[in-house]
Amino acid sequence: MADALSADFVVVGSGIIGSLVARKLALAGASVIILEAGPRVTRGELVARFRNSPRRSDWMSPYPPAAWAPHPVYQPEPNNYLMQAGPYPYAAEYIRQVGGTTWHWAAHAWRNLPNDFRVKSLYDVGVDWPMTYEDLEPFYQEAEEIMGVSGAPNTGSPRKRPFPMEPVAEPYAMRRLRERLASDYQVVSNTTARNSRPYDGRPACCGNNSCQPICPIDAQYHGGLAAEAAEGAGARLLPNANVYKLEHEEKGRIAAALYYDPDKASHRVAGKTFIVAANGIESPRLLLVSASDKFPKGLANSSDMVGRNLMDHPSTSLTFDADEDVWLGRGPQSPSSINTMRDGAFRSQHSPYRLDFTNISRVDGATKSLIAAGIYGSELEKRLRFSAAREMNVKNVLEVLPDPEHRITLSSEKDAMGIPKPEAHYAIADYTRRGHERSQQDFRRIAELMGGTNLRFSKDGDFANNQHICGTLSMGSDPKTSVCDQWGRAHDHENLFLASTGVLPTSATCNSTENGLAVALRAVAHMLGQHNTSTAAGEAKT
Structure with missing residues (x-):
């Protein structure tokens, strides 16, 4: 195993949420390492791939998976990376490269409605969120100002400040x-x-x-820009670093992230706080494959809720x-x-x-x-x-309402790196x-x-799939029925945070990215507080 690196914060995943969390942490003065499974690809390369693709209507054609960081492909033939357990197929598409899937999104940046946070109390369906719209409103605004969101005032979600731009x-x-x-x-x-x-x-x-x-001129915000912003703020980003295990100490604190490079050489990255910021499929997969004698069902999974409540917007x-x-x-x-x-x-x-x-x-x-x-x-x-x-x-x-039987589990089949593939159990x-x-x-x-x-x-x-993966890391107040708290901190590990659309406990009716990003930006102050408390405690011991 190669010599270890270390940082105050180790972020797994360089998508729009992971990168913008890393940026905010780095701007606060913390040292940050981002680990991205896939390669770094420029906008120019992607535009050329799209222009030259024989499958112009296949929006994934400019994004072929790397052998060491596979993702689902369905055209011209399925690659069977995301295994299907049924009863209804869940043909999710996502990208594993620097910047993640928002390289090719429609850029919808809707806020939830206030009532979306209280569907159990109001309508006796789903679950209530462990926060209110008012709690999240400033962080919706922060996300919109970072991304440059344009919109009209009649969205149904109350605002304290206007959109950065007109539509x-x-x-x-x-x-x-x-x-x-x-x-x-x-x-x-x-x-x-x-x-x-x-x-x-x-x-x-x-x-x-x-x-x-692909937006050929970057008029549309995407995760590649977010990753650049994180690096500009001082974060260190390592592409082609496929994290295959989180290592923990005896008491359950996460100690290191282990990753494979393209040649399958293993590397270790130590840290004080770890943030799993992959999507709602790859994040639970990582927690499940990190099972140990102390945590036989996987990390953050004493509730047996990791991977459960898979939702989208059919x-x-x-x-x-x-x-x-x-x-x-x-x-x-x-x-x-x-x-x-x-x-x-x-x-x-x-x-x-x-x-x-x-x-x-x-x-x-x-x-x-x-x-x-x-x-x-x-x-x-x-x-x-x-x-x-x-x-x-x-x-x-x-x-789609949360249902514990709709879930991501580990397949018995393994990918090219020897890591179990994810398997979807889904229904409408x-x-x-x-x-x-x-x-x-x-x-x-x-x-x-x-x-x-x-x-x-x-x-x-x-039902067509909209690729709005959420719910597999659901946040909540009760450790028996959720994976993390309202700050994304795993109930089982004091220094493990989850920053992903997977933490969203319900799906509502709008694209999940802005909601997941706002939740994550809100959590950064809590992450820094935990980090500072831990650092102070360590210094006191010495």
């Missing part, structure tokens, strides 16, 4: 939706970490319409042809939505949801469909032009299915108001 210019298709649906629905601009004007040295969005898989959708040309494909890919069903007394009976409109160019998808149907020549040109001009799509974004509950059924009324009315014809509903029972 990005409204695409023509979204304007027509807003105008024609106004009798029944309020269509609002999505809240996104995307510049509507130059901000923090980055340009304004210029409408490339490739937000997923979607069903409607595609239709409008009665006018709208020409999707200019501006952000996901610019507008309807939010009237995010909260209400109905939550005691069925899932709430957002309705999200796509602005993704229809050319690629329509071309493939027409060619597959044997359409060529002048008829292809005619029908392609019609689809590109008039095809529209709306999807729901449904809440009736609560979520009833939300889907209710949303069909909205789908039909939206199509009617747009003069829609040729309505194509997603296949009944077929």
